[in-house]
Amino acid sequence: MSIRTQVITVFGGSGFIGRHLIRRLAKSGAIVRIATRNPTKAAFLKTAGAVGQIVPFATDVTKDESVARALQGADVAINLIGVLFERGAQTFQAAHVDTPARIARLAAANGVGRLVHVSALGADAGSASSYARSKAAGEQAVLSAFPAATILRPSVVFGPEDGFFNKFGAMAQIAPALPLIGGGTTRFQPVYVGDVAEAITAALSLDSAKGRSFELGGPRAYSFKELLQLTMKEVHRSRCLVPVPWTVAETLGGVLEKVPVLAPALTRDQVELLKRDNVVSPTAAGFADLGITALSSCEVVVPTYLARFIVGGRNPTVPGGAH
Numbered sequence: 001m002s003i004r005t006q007v008i009t010v011f012g013g014s015g016f017i018g019r020h021l022i023r024r025l026a027k028s029g030a031i032v033r034i035a036t037r038n039p040t041k042a043a044f045l046k047t048a049g050a051v052g053q054i055v056p057f058a059t060d061v062t063k064d065e066s067v068a069r070a071l072q073g074a075d076v077a078i079n080l081i082g083v084l085f086e087r088g089a090q091t092f093q094a095a096h097v098d099t100p101a102r103i104a105r106l107a108a109a110n111g112v113g114r115l116v117h118v119s120a121l122g123a124d125a126g127s128a129s130s131y132a133r134s135k136a137a138g139e140q141a142v143l144s145a146f147p148a149a150t151i152l153r154p155s156v157v158f159g160p161e162d163g164f165f166n167k168f169g170a171m172a173q174i175a176p177a178l179p180l181i182g183g184g185t186t187r188f189q190p191v192y193v194g195d196v197a198e199a200i201t202a203a204l205s206l207d208s209a210k211g212r213s214f215e216l217g218g219p220r221a222y223s224f225k226e227l228l229q230l231t232m233k234e235v236h237r238s239r240c241l242v243p244v245p246w247t248v249a250e251t252l253g254g255v256l257e258k259v260p261v262l263a264p265a266l267t268r269d270q271v272e273l274l275k276r277d278n279v280v281s282p283t284a285a286g287f288a289d290l291g292i293t294a295l296s297s298c299e300v301v302v303p304t305y306l307a308r309f310i311v312g313g314r315n316p317t318v319p320g321g322a323h
C-alpha cells in the first residue's frame, strides 16, 4: 500500500512569514508548492527541503486558471498574500479581498481539504482604515466560499526580516529623533514569526480549528513608545522621541505616500491604523486554543537580529583587551 505525500500550496510563501512557515512545512515531509509571481525570488527556499520537495510555482493570482493550476492536487492551501499600502494595481481590494476569495473558491472547487487564511488583528468592517476594512471583507469572502477555512489574525509580527523593529532600528541609525505618532500610546502585542508559523501548522492538524478565527498576540502588550525605547536600547542609540499629533501625522502620511519610492515611510491609512490598539481580545480564541503555550518575547528575540545596527557589533573586541 502506498501512502500519498501531502501537497501544500502556499500563496505568498516567499515573504516574511512564508519563509519561516516553508521551513517548518518541509520538516513534515510534505511537498510544498510556493505559488508566487516570481519563482526566482522563491528559489532560495528550495534548500529548506529534500531535492524536489519545495517547488516555486509561477502563479498569477488575478487569473482563475493560474490559481486553479497552483491548487491542482493540493491537500492544503495557505494564503499569506498581503500588502501594507496601495500603489497602482496593488490595491487592498485586490490583495486582501479578490485574491483570497478566488483562492477559497477554487480551493473548494478543486477538492482542497484544508485552507488557512492569514488576515490581521484589527480586521474590522467598520474601521476608518481601508487596510482593516479590506482584511475584514477578505475574511468574509474566504468563509463564504470555504466555510471550514481557518482564519488567523496576527498582531505586529517580529523576526529577523520584520518591517517594524528593522525599520525603526535603521531609522535610529541616521535620524536625530524618532516620531511618537499620536503620542506613542497605541498598544501592540508583537508576536514572533516562528510562533505564527507554528500556529499555522497547528491549525492544519486540528479539526477544532475548522471554520474558526484565532487572534495571535505575543506574551505581552507594549505601547508604541515602549517599542521604540526597546529598539533604541538594542541598537545602542539614544534618540529624542518627538510626539507627533494625529493631525500632523495625517498630513505627513499624505505627503510621504506620494513620494515615488518602493515603500512609503508612512501613509494616511497607516495613521488611521495606528489610532487603534492592536492587542488580542480577552474573549477571542488564540494560541492556547491551538495547543501553543510557550511564546517567544521581543526582549529575547529582537536583540538577536537588531545587533546588525550596532556600530562595531554587539561584542566589539576591545583593542588590547581580553577576548
Ligand SMILES: NC(=O)c1ccc[n+]([C@@H]2O[C@H](COP(=O)([O-])OP(=O)(O)OC[C@H]3O[C@@H](n4cnc5c(N)ncnc54)[C@H](OP(=O)(O)O)[C@@H]3O)[C@@H](O)[C@H]2O)c1
Residues within 6 Å of the ligand: 011, 012, 013, 014, 015, 016, 017, 018, 035, 036, 037, 038, 041, 042, 061, 079, 080, 081, 082, 083, 089, 090, 091, 095, 118, 119, 120, 121, 153, 154, 155, 156, 157, 158
Ligand atoms: N508582517 C506582519 O507584521 C503582519 C501582521 C499582521 C498580518 N500580517 C499578514 O500576514 C500575511 C503575510 O505577511 P508577510 O509579512 O509575510 O507579508 P509580505 O512578506 O509583505 O508579503 C507576502 C507575500 O505576498 C505576495 N504579494 C505581495 N504583494 C502582492 C501583490 N500585489 N499581488 C500578489 N501577491 C503579492 C508576495 O508573494 P510573491 O512575491 O512571492 O508573489 C509576498 O511574498 C499578510 O496577509 C499580512 O497582511 C502580517
